[in-house]
Amino acid sequence: MTDFENLKQIAKQLRREIVTMVYNAQSGHPGGSLSAIDILTVLYFGGILRYDPKNPDWEDRDRFILSKGHASPALYSVLAYAGYFPKEELLTYRKTKGYAPDGYSRLQGHPAWQHNKHGAPGVEASTGSLGQGLSVAIGQALSLKLWGKDSRVYVMLGDGEIQEGMIWEAAMFAGHHKIDNLCAILDNNNLQIDGDVREIINIHPLKEKFEAFRWNVIEIDGHDYKQIYDAFIRAKNTKGKPTIIIAHTVKGKGVSFMENNFKWHGVAPNKEDYEKAIAELMA
Amino acid sequence: MMTVIDIKNAPKKAIRDTYGEVLVELGKMDPDMVVLDADLSESTRTHKFHLAYPERFFNAGIAEQNMIGIAAGFAYTGRTVYASSFAIFLSGRAWEIIRQQIAYNKLNVKLVASHGGVSVGQDGASHQMNEDISLMRSLPNMNVIVPADSVEMEKVLKKVHYIKEPFYIRMGREKFPVIMPSDYEFEVGKGYTLKEGSDVSIIACGVMVSIALQTAYELEEEGISVEVINMASIKPIDKELIIQTANKTGAVVTSEEHSVIGGLGSAVAEVLSEEGCNAVLVRHGVEDRFALSGPAWEVMEELGLSVEGLKSKVKYALEKKCQK
Ligand SMILES: Cc1ncc(C[n+]2csc(CCOP(=O)(O)OP(=O)(O)O)c2C)c(N)n1
Ligand SMILES: [Mg+2]
Numbered sequence: 142m143t144d145f146e147n148l149k150q151i152a153k154q155l156r157r158e159i160v161t162m163v164y165n166a167q168s169g170h171p172g173g174s175l176s177a178i179d180i181l182t183v184l185y186f187g188g189i190l191r192y193d194p195k196n197p198d199w200e201d202r203d204r205f206i207l208s209k210g211h212a213s214p215a216l217y218s219v220l221a222y223a224g225y226f227p228k229e230e231l232l233t234y235r236k237t238k239g240y241a242p243d244g245y246s247r248l249q250g251h252p253a254w255q256h257n258k259h260g261a262p263g264v265e266a267s268t269g270s271l272g273q274g275l276s277v278a279i280g281q282a283l284s285l286k287l288w289g290k291d292s293r294v295y296v297m298l299g300d301g302e303i304q305e306g307m308i309w310e311a312a313m314f315a316g317h318h319k320i321d322n323l324c325a326i327l328d329n330n331n332l333q334i335d336g337d338v339r340e341i342i343n344i345h346p347l348k349e350k351f352e353a354f355r356w357n358v359i360e361i362d363g364h365d366y367k368q369i370y371d372a373f374i375r376a377k378n379t380k381g382k383p384t385i386i387i388a389h390t391v392k393g394k395g396v397s398f399m400e401n402n403f404k405w406h407g408v409a410p411n412k413e414d415y416e417k418a419i420a421e422l423m424a
Numbered sequence: 425m426m427t428v429i430d431i432k433n434a435p436k437k438a439i440r441d442t443y444g445e446v447l448v449e450l451g452k453m454d455p456d457m458v459v460l461d462a463d464l465s466e467s468t469r470t471h472k473f474h475l476a477y478p479e480r481f482f483n484a485g486i487a488e489q490n491m492i493g494i495a496a497g498f499a500y501t502g503r504t505v506y507a508s509s510f511a512i513f514l515s516g517r518a519w520e521i522i523r524q525q526i527a528y529n530k531l532n533v534k535l536v537a538s539h540g541g542v543s544v545g546q547d548g549a550s551h552q553m554n555e556d557i558s559l560m561r562s563l564p565n566m567n568v569i570v571p572a573d574s575v576e577m578e579k580v581l582k583k584v585h586y587i588k589e590p591f592y593i594r595m596g597r598e599k600f601p602v603i604m605p606s607d608y609e610f611e612v613g614k615g616y617t618l619k620e621g622s623d624v625s626i627i628a629c630g631v632m633v634s635i636a637l638q639t640a641y642e643l644e645e646e647g648i649s650v651e652v653i654n655m656a657s658i659k660p661i662d663k664e665l666i667i668q669t670a671n672k673t674g675a676v677v678t679s680e681e682h683s684v685i686g687g688l689g690s691a692v693a694e695v696l697s698e699e700g701c702n703a704v705l706v707r708h709g710v711e712d713r714f715a716l717s718g719p720a721w722e723v724m725e726e727l728g729l730s731v732e733g734l735k736s737k738v739k740y741a742l743e744k745k746c747q748k
Contacts, residue, residue, distance in 0.1 A: 236717070
């Protein structure tokens with residue numbers, strides 16, 4: 142039985158790490174990191190993803206790709222807590238100096254693949270230019286399947302991100318090829334940089350779109366641990382189709398003044414806001 | 425004798441701020457103008473036009489290829505179009521559509537890119553576009569302009585608005601020192617000599633122009649006389665001025681916040697070698713590598729895009745010249 146209360150505590154710590162990383166760098170993207178973190182917490186710490194932090198190249202591991210790469214603070218904090226690298230390294234996020242072999246940081250503004258010379262262990266693909274991660278995930282999933290692995294590939298997309306045409310080219314391909322070891326998660330927080338996704342370019346209805354592209358669609362509350370967990374299990378048990386979990390989330394979730402406010406997409410908090418945020422996340 | 429510009433105390437302004445302001449001015453005069461963006465309108469400053477003329481502004485969302493196709497459609501029907509995003513997504517993601525529609529048909533579209541070069545800083549290599557001048561310069565019919573400061577940006581926009589051809593105009597993210605004289609007139613295909621000198625010439629564009637000037641003043645104190653040319657118009661390029669300065673000093677250093685492959689350095693090299701010019705050429709810019717995350721000026725420093733970095737290139741060029 143999965144301990145959801147424990148996951149909640151972990152997510153709270155990770156939220157503090159996210160806000161601290163962005164504050165420390167005075168740069169980065171808190172909003173979309175905070176909306177995504179509950180889902181990543183269940184994926185990495187709820188027994189869904191198969192991985193070994195001591196062996197990041199383990200052949201039989203599952204993969205996770207953060208297609209919305211700007212949410213790197215969420216990914217990096219999860220990888221540190223999972224044991225891929227020390228938590229202290231989180232403070233090298235967006236800094237020039239760090240722990241790469243050449244003395245630069247491995248925690249680049251946007252994730253770099255673990256075998257990139259500035260990449261961090263546990264990062265399965267370089268992202269940051271939106272719209273590319275789903276195709277990369279398909280390539281990995283197909284490759285693993287064809288070469289006899291039972292590994293699964295997870296990929297997280299932003300709701301603004303899926304305005305990119307490449308996403309729909311990928312969606313068509315995955316449905317056509319029935320790639321059932323692939324699970325996409327849509328962080329549906331309703332906001333992008335310039336405002337509300339429904340006002341900039343409306344992506345809805347989503348369920349019908351993905352079903353028309355031959356996907357299995359599951360809709361959940363992306364901050365409800367049990368719903369997240371159950372969705373991953375259902376995805377795993379779905380054969381003959383790729384699955385997309387449409388997770389309804391709140392951008393900036395957990396820090397009251399960041400919630401549902403697009404201004405906090407890519408802005409670092411000042412000292413006062415930082416202290417306010419941490420106080421809320423300690424409570 | 426040219427006036428000495430006090431770069432360290434010069435006022436600073438982001439070129440993109442000027443872009444937003446001038447767009448609004450142009451929009452008032454020209455009812456046939458439309459502006460497009462792809463979910464970065466606050467960063468590129470097209471949101472100023474959006475606020476002023478909401479009915480002539482379209483946000484494509486995060487869909488750069490589609491934005492360029494739509495820009496082409498507007499231009500086919502006779503409108504003057506401005507389309508903006510970060511340099512990486514505008515010139516990179518949408519390149520082939522730019523080629524087929526805008527360049528091939530010589531459409532009246534101004535591609536105005538913000539966040540060019542490594543001074544994007546903390547977003548890191550994924551967002552630092554050091555190959556756009558190269559990509560755009562190789563397209564037939566495409567003009568490529570890299571203004572040095574906000575004064576020049578205003579002059580550029582007010583000139584090219586009336587030239588019904590494709591333009592790629594590249595801006596940085598940061599605030600640059602304002603160095604161009606207010607009575608300066610921008611001409612497509614013309615460079616501008618900011619400082620005269622006799623030992624070596626620096627031909628620069630963008631933010632590197634102010635860094636080149638600073639470098640020249642400091643080298644002057646070491647007894648080295650440096651000529652500084654602002655080559656904002658990279659395509660077409662001012663062949664005459666390049667040859668003239670190369671013949672005068674016998675040593676040319678190009679300086680750009682861009683890869684040393686394919687950009688200003690390559691354009692100057694093409695002129696010098698084809699014209700059989702005997703001058704030494706050294707290219708200063710981003711070496712053949714990806715950059716990294718970090719505060720903008722720290723990253724510039726790391727890559728040698730600094731007064732110190734440029735000085736050592738100038739000295740290297742002088743050494744080569746003496747060996748000749
Ligand atoms: C191809 C591309 N275009 C533009 C950007 C700039 N950009 C970074 S984040 C973002 C908005 C993303 O919105 P969404 O996908 O909804 O992410 P979230 O709300 O989860 O942060 C944009 C436009 C980019 N990174 N890549
Ligand atoms: Mg969003």
